[in-house]
Amino acid sequence: MKRIAVLTSGGDAPGMNACIRAIVLTAHRNQIEVIGYRHGYNGLLKREYQPLHPGDVVNIIQRGGTILRSARCPEFVSTESAERAAQNLNDMHIDALLIIGGNGSFMGAEHLGRHWDGQIITLPGTIDNDITGTDGTIGYYTAIDTALEAIDKVRDTADAFERIFLIEVMGRHAGFIGLNAAIGSGAEQMLLPELVDDGNAIDLKQIMRHVKVTREKRGMCSYIIVITENLYPGGANALATKLTEEMNVDCKPVILGYIQRGGSPVSMDRILATKLGAYAVEAARDGKHLIMIGEQNHNVVEIPLEQTRSSKKPLDPYLVEIQQDFFDLVKNPV
Ligand code: F6P
Numbered sequence: 001m002k003r004i005a006v007l008t009s010g011g012d013a014p015g016m017n018a019c020i021r022a023i024v025l026t027a028h029r030n031q032i033e034v035i036g037y038r039h040g041y042n043g044l045l046k047r048e049y050q051p052l053h054p055g056d057v058v059n060i061i062q063r064g065g066t067i068l069r070s071a072r073c074p075e076f077v078s079t080e081s082a083e084r085a086a087q088n089l090n091d092m093h094i095d096a097l098l099i100i101g102g103n104g105s106f107m108g109a110e111h112l113g114r115h116w117d118g119q120i121i122t123l124p125g126t127i128d129n130d131i132t133g134t135d136g137t138i139g140y141y142t143a144i145d146t147a148l149e150a151i152d153k154v155r156d157t158a159d160a161f162e163r164i165f166l167i168e169v170m171g172r173h174a175g176f177i178g179l180n181a182a183i184g185s186g187a188e189q190m191l192l193p194e195l196v197d198d199g200n201a202i203d204l205k206q207i208m209r210h211v212k213v214t215r216e217k218r219g220m221c222s223y224i225i226v227i228t229e230n231l232y233p234g235g236a237n238a239l240a241t242k243l244t245e246e247m248n249v250d251c252k253p254v255i256l257g258y259i260q261r262g263g264s265p266v267s268m269d270r271i272l273a274t275k276l277g278a279y280a281v282e283a284a285r286d287g288k289h290l291i292m293i294g295e296q297n298h299n300v301v302e303i304p305l306e307q308t309r310s311s312k313k314p315l316d317p318y319l320v321e322i323q324q325d326f327f328d329l330v331k332n333p334v
Contacts, residue, residue, distance in 0.1 A: 009040030013139020015269035022277030102126030134294025158222035
């Protein structure tokens with residue numbers, strides 16, 4: 001193996017730089033050259049690349065974003081795009097392509113794999129943690145901490161005014177950030193896609209009853225609801241307006257948004273990214289193909305790429321249960 005390429009694609013995630021660094025340093029140790037494609041799959045189509053040497057990755061382990069830039073690339077679904085990308089990779093004599101990204105990027109990887117003979121290895125990089133086959137994804141742990149820091153601040157002012165807040169977190173269609181943000185912040189209620197039965201709308205009456213009874217039991221107090229984006233039509237703003245009208249008490253919306261994608265990666269993300277990045281190069285060197293490098297129970301694992309989207313990754317049922325138990329109105333008499 002002489003030359004590999006790497007790209008970051010889809011929503012950027014803190015730790016992507018740490019992963020690029022590990023790839024470059026491990027490749028260097030194995031006398032493998034590294035090319036970085038810029039702007040995700042777009043760079044692959046437009047031949048936008050840069051050589052990556054160890055000197056290029058100094059002091060990036062602590063930086064959010066991605067030095068290679070990222071993008072979504074809707075046109076990459078076409079056969080013509082995959083063939084063009086394959087041709088460009090062959091012209092550059094790339095033996096293996098390492099793709100850091102989320103579900104959409106993995107679909108692109110499988111698509112490219114049908115048109116290119118080189119090796120393809122993916123690494124899970126997304127704040128959403130919605131990738132089957134790995135316990136955590138690069139960026140997820142930082143996003144939780146960022147959400148928690150923000151919710152703690154909201155809690156202070158919520159407490160001071162004994163107010164109700166509805167806090168919207170990212171996650172696309174998965175409740176991993178929402179669940180962990182709710183647990184970590186001590187939120188009184190969480191609205192997650194996994195907990196809303198298929199086809200059922202959010203039960204407004206149940207939400208309001210919980211707010212009312214909790215405040216009756218505890219005395220006037222702050223009350224925080226964490227909600228995952230894309231769950232209620234119009235998002236947290238619309239739901240907060242609706243709750244305010246129905247309850248006749250102010251419910252303030254806070255949309256955390258893109259702050260969850262930025263910032264210096266926390267230790268868990270840096271270490272995960274480093275471990276997976278180094279392993280991915282070794283796997284490429286050993287001839288592996290169409291796999292994702294993930295982590296399960298602190299061990300690095302190789303997962304066939306098609307398995308990463310074969311089933312929906314479940315939330316930790318125990319975490320769900322204890323959050324619900326802590327605030328169960330019947331089980332908690334006080
Ligand atoms: O996948 C990461 C993510 O931040 C999701 O949580 C969010 O739904 C989406 O990306 C936003 O994507 P974009 O930046 O393309 O609007």
